[in-house]
Amino acid sequence: MKKARGYCRFRACFAILYGMDFQEISIEEIDSENETFRISEEIRSAPMEMSIRRIGQLNPLLLLGGKRPYRVVCGFRRLDAMRRLGLSRVSARIVEEENRDLCDVFCLALRDNISHRQLDALEKARALHKLRNEFGVPDEAILRDWQPLMGLAPHGQVLQSHLMLHASDQGLRNHFKAGRLTLSSLECIAAMPPASQKFIAAFFEGVRLSAGLQKKFFVVLQDLAAISASGPENPLEDPEALAIANDAAASPFQRGEKIFAFLYCKRYPALTRAEERFRERSKSLGLPGSIRITPAPYFETNDLKVEFSASDAGRFREMARRLFEASQTPELDSLFGVIQKL
Amino acid sequence: MIPYAPERILVQEESWQDSVTLEILERLPGVEVRTVKSREVRFPEPSQGSPAPWEDKNTLFLLRHPGSFLKRCQGSGADTCCNYYVLSCTWNCHLDCSYCVLQSYLGGRALVVGTNFQDLMREVREKLGSSPHRIFRIGTGELADSLALDPATGFSRRLVPFFARLSNGFLELKTKSDCVANLEGLDHGGHTVVSWSVNSKRICRTEEEKAPTLEERLAAALQCQKWGYRLGFHFDPLIYYDGWEDDYREAVGEIFRSINPERVAWLSLGALRFPPHLIGHVKKRFPESKIPYGEFVPGHHGKMRYFRPIREAMYRKMISWIREAAPGLTVYLCMESFAVWEGSFRIQYPGPSFTPDRLDAAIIKG
Numbered sequence A: 001m002k003k004a005r006g007y008c009r010f011r012a013c014f015a016i017l018y019g020m021d022f023q024e025i026s027i028e029e030i031d032s033e034n035e036t037f038r039i040s041e042e043i044r045s046a047p048m049e050m051s052i053r054r055i056g057q058l059n060p061l062l063l064l065g066g067k068r069p070y071r072v073v074c075g076f077r078r079l080d081a082m083r084r085l086g087l088s089r090v091s092a093r094i095v096e097e098e099n100r101d102l103c104d105v106f107c108l109a110l111r112d113n114i115s116h117r118q119l120d121a122l123e124k125a126r127a128l129h130k131l132r133n134e135f136g137v138p139d140e141a142i143l144r145d146w147q148p149l150m151g152l153a154p155h156g157q158v159l160q161s162h163l164m165l166h167a168s169d170q171g172l173r174n175h176f177k178a179g180r181l182t183l184s185s186l187e188c189i190a191a192m193p194p195a196s197q198k199f200i201a202a203f204f205e206g207v208r209l210s211a212g213l214q215k216k217f218f219v220v221l222q223d224l225a226a227i228s229a230s231g232p233e234n235p236l237e238d239p240e241a242l243a244i245a246n247d248a249a250a251s252p253f254q255r256g257e258k259i260f261a262f263l264y265c266k267r268y269p270a271l272t273r274a275e276e277r278f279r280e281r282s283k284s285l286g287l288p289g290s291i292r293i294t295p296a297p298y299f300e301t302n303d304l305k306v307e308f309s310a311s312d313a314g315r316f317r318e319m320a321r322r323l324f325e326a327s328q329t330p331e332l333d334s335l336f337g338v339i340q341k342l
Numbered sequence B: 001m002i003p004y005a006p007e008r009i010l011v012q013e014e015s016w017q018d019s020v021t022l023e024i025l026e027r028l029p030g031v032e033v034r035t036v037k038s039r040e041v042r043f044p045e046p047s048q049g050s051p052a053p054w055e056d057k058n059t060l061f062l063l064r065h066p067g068s069f070l071k072r073c074q075g076s077g078a079d080t081c082c083n084y085y086v087l088s089c090t091w092n093c094h095l096d097c098s099y100c101v102l103q104s105y106l107g108g109r110a111l112v113v114g115t116n117f118q119d120l121m122r123e124v125r126e127k128l129g130s131s132p133h134r135i136f137r138i139g140t141g142e143l144a145d146s147l148a149l150d151p152a153t154g155f156s157r158r159l160v161p162f163f164a165r166l167s168n169g170f171l172e173l174k175t176k177s178d179c180v181a182n183l184e185g186l187d188h189g190g191h192t193v194v195s196w197s198v199n200s201k202r203i204c205r206t207e208e209e210k211a212p213t214l215e216e217r218l219a220a221a222l223q224c225q226k227w228g229y230r231l232g233f234h235f236d237p238l239i240y241y242d243g244w245e246d247d248y249r250e251a252v253g254e255i256f257r258s259i260n261p262e263r264v265a266w267l268s269l270g271a272l273r274f275p276p277h278l279i280g281h282v283k284k285r286f287p288e289s290k291i292p293y294g295e296f297v298p299g300h301h302g303k304m305r306y307f308r309p310i311r312e313a314m315y316r317k318m319i320s321w322i323r324e325a326a327p328g329l330t331v332y333l334c335m336e337s338f339a340v341w342e343g344s345f346r347i348q349y350p351g352p353s354f355t356p357d358r359l360d361a362a363i364i365k366g
């Protein structure tokens, strides 16, 4: 029975390689612009360049013959390194194009990549996009054969989210590659309309968020957008948010934290107002910083928690005295008033 | 209301011996029926793995429930707990309210009916017999709507007369449906309260799309009142949105324009609460719903609920409108703290047994 297109045909791959000889060819005969079989996200590789400079080309390129110039099947990074080193001849094996299913050739390139390195999320996304949209491999074969090979769960949703990643804005992809956005943030933004992606990519040029804060940030951002029935970039277009993003006196991380606080305040207005009022009133008690007064979590009850530590009886007496003094003031009633009449 | 019409019925092999099974099959003629071996039966608990693809909501699963039917309400432990028991004989619901907690753990799974009714009745009798001086208020609407499947199961025709003979047991059938036909002519002995989960018309329309409208629910309630049943109403979940005041006030007015408050045993208020992971399901399944964007904070049992001042403001206003329309009605809050109770009723909470005592008194009044 004929296997579905794209089924990882070991025999087909083997047949391509079988009987191929090494050849030495001129680097000028290779079309390095053609990216039909490219999987690597980053072509420029300093370690590769250093290795070739020191010990020369260890592995031949795999090229697709037939028409000239040759197209690269495997070895984009090697070729780039050799071009930059000014080498004029390279060792290669040539796959003849005639009677050849290009899908098999791509599968070979993909297997070659998977076999010797870990693909990053964008490379997996590129590979899945090519299998599906350029080489017509059915989803079923991708889920069953290719996703597990790439270390991905064989679920349609995983395929969809990778296809979105592949189509995401280049600026966002750059942020991801530079470690400024986590994969889950990128996945989240990749599902947004292109204009929103572009805006957020530009916004993050000067703003950084820790990985932990990114998750909360995008939930709050999307909630605010849903509340106002607008695009996800809308809350960030607020003049106050833009002013924070452009605050030259703050570091990118400080800007990130301030913008998050600004958005959080908009998302949870009653809670942040109550917290603010509580902070003001507890300050007005005039207690030293070593006595901490906190409300119940989210003001769910009327309780207040008072904490202090004292290392000797003298300090203990001092704290107790300050608390006693505070207990005689109307500010204490007003503090409880804040909680009781939130 | 769109009546439940399964595409297939799965029957656990032992369930063929139960009269409930035969009755249900008689009421649903022409539906494909398959027998399932007992070892293939997965009871619909989250821990039991994914269901087979055909075990979706178009499937009605008749099986012998292996565990306990009667449990304390999950709200037990809240300050103002009402000491309620829940009796589960059906699981899951086809009405698909956007906020329904069932979607997060029963999801699109089959609707399940327990056929071992004799076991259920024995368990209830034993429990009630073990504390003969205590009143048990028991509801069936926790893991399913009490009456939405009743046209197929006919459970009300078994449960109502059964409870009529229990001196210390009172049944509450809690529903959003208008499936009350089976209740006509039953000997309920004042031991059954039929209650409706009600909401503003806007919420009924947008978040409870497949359930009957408020008018239809009230028409069904009026019918039950005429048949001599006591009624209950639950504004649960109360949902906060721009314009909620006008809408909820109108709903309160509408209830008491047709229903005699003297025949209402109780009315509860419960602001929306849900386990945190429900939000993701709602956003995905009901992208138009505005529910996920409320100002929720984690509360009792880790459930998310509106920030306390929002809840208290809603309760206070609701209580004042209810007092206007039905003075003297027993109103209580579901799963709330003393602080919220006091902030809402504006009096000190009299003591832990206050709510259960009031509800017991309300039901005994007959």
Ligand code: SF4
Pocket: B092, B093, B094, B095, B096, B097, B099, B100, B101, B102, B143, B144, B145, B176, B211
């Ligand atoms: S009627 Fe009740 S059980 Fe059914 S979907 Fe709505 S909330 Fe859930």
